[in-house]
């Protein structure tokens with residue numbers, strides 16, 4: 175008889191049970207581990223998966239939204255922002271554009287991720303200029319030449335706040351000439367943009383290279399300006415340029431050869447005759463006399479820097495030509511356009527012109543007690559300074575700023591902005607945003623004269639620190655010419671308001687429509703009639 179004690183049964187069964195138990199535990203552990211791996215993997219995947227591109231319209235294959243693009247691109251993009259939100263992505267041909275339309279997102283791009291977004295998205299026309307990439311405007315921000323050129327341009331002898339003081343004499347001379355020209359034209363129809371263009375150009379060329387061969391340079395610079403203002407398909411459809419449909423690029427090559435030659439003549443003249451004369455006269459780097467009508471200009475400073483061969487300041491001839499081209503192009507059309515917009519707004523709102531005139535007269539004095547506006551009066555002209563700020567708010571010269579190109583992918587507003595895309599900041603829309611501005615479309619200089627707690631809260635200066643108002647840009651690529659532009663704008667306008675009254679020709683209406691080229695200009699020139707004011711100087 176088989177002994178069947180419970181113990182025996184237990185003994186008999188134990189190995190099998192053990193095996194089953196072990197398998198069960200192992201299986202459970204394996205399952206748990208697999209589940210843990212899956213969860214961890216998923217979490218990691220979620221962590222590393224980039225957020226999506228910003229929303230935006232789909233557009234057509236290959237062409238994107240190109241066929242539907244309104245020529246006033248800033249207005250078109252503002253409309254898309256109203257539908258899709260403050261950060262959008264659009265394909266324009268092959269190019270992926272990310273457009274930012276709010277102060278907080280502009281801050282992310284221009285301040286918080288400043289280094290990532292400090293490169294320019296270089297236009298095909300700029301690439302075609304032989305010195306296009308050797309200057310400042312299109313150079314990659316990390317490149318040593320960009321740092322060196324910015325250092326020189328913003329140096330204490332050049333375009334810095336103290337540097338511009340050295341050219342007071344030059345500005346005075348040009349503004350006096352402007353007053354004389356206006357006096358010759360009283361009671362006649364005057365193209366205001368044309369009237370102020372000359373003095374702005376003369377001041378710039380004087381500061382940059384002493385003004386020699388002015389007319390020759392102007393002819394080419396105007397061509398280059400036109401070229402940058404034209405939409406170039408090879409920027410967005412590179413295939414076209416490979417097939418030879420280059421349009422703007424072909425023209426750029428032609429024009430730039432002439433410009434290059436002209437710079438060569440100017441440099442040659444300086445290094446042979448005038449340069450020797452200047453060094454023989456014993457000028458040195460520290461010389462900074464605001465009464466000197468011919469202080470050392472940028473060309474001179476750059477030639478001397480090149481000659482010193484300091485490894486920390488490596489400058490080549492092409493950098494000199496590139497920087498001169500950049501500064502004259504970037505400074506001329508912006509400053510003269512803002513002057514035209516200022517007069518346009520004052521003619522449209524005569525009460526603002528009257529207030530500005532009263533202020534100038536109060537500060538400068540009348541005919542008997544004063545010999546006219548001097549630059550030393552400018553800081554006291556609070557209303558006029560506010561008026562210029564308001565003009566810059568409503569009429570940003572580059573409504574989408576200069577295009578940026580991220581050096582690596584970044585997350586902005588919770589969306590991915592891919593490396594190499596073209597990033598645009600719609601400053602035109604931001605500076606008209608009702609969330610930041612009371613009655614945003616009204617021309618109201620007083621908004622910049624806020625006193626009390628309102629003034630303490632905001633920072634309406636040109637530093638680019640408050641991303642609701644940054645007409646000269648923000649961050650490392652902020653405009654290097656802002657002190658010169660500001661000084662010239664205020665001084666020239668104050669002088670013109672002190673000496674003359676300005677009105678539209680009898681029976682004519684003001685046309686304020688705009689045209690977007692390299693800068694946002696009036697579509698039609700401003701025609702005005704200056705008349706002599708009772709208190710007339712100059």
Ligand code: HEM
Pocket residue numbers: 310311312324333500501502504505506508509512571572575576645646647648649650651652653654655656658659
């Ligand atoms: C009212 C006149 C002017 C306005 C409204 C203006 C506005 C601007 C703006 C918005 C930018 C882009 C900044 C950014 O990307 O953050 C810029 C860049 C620049 N501006 Fe001006 N500007 C004016 C006058 C001038 C003048 C007089 C000069 C030269 C003398 C100048 C030279 C430049 C240059 C070279 C750049 C490119 C800087 C870089 O990329 O590093 N601008 N300007």
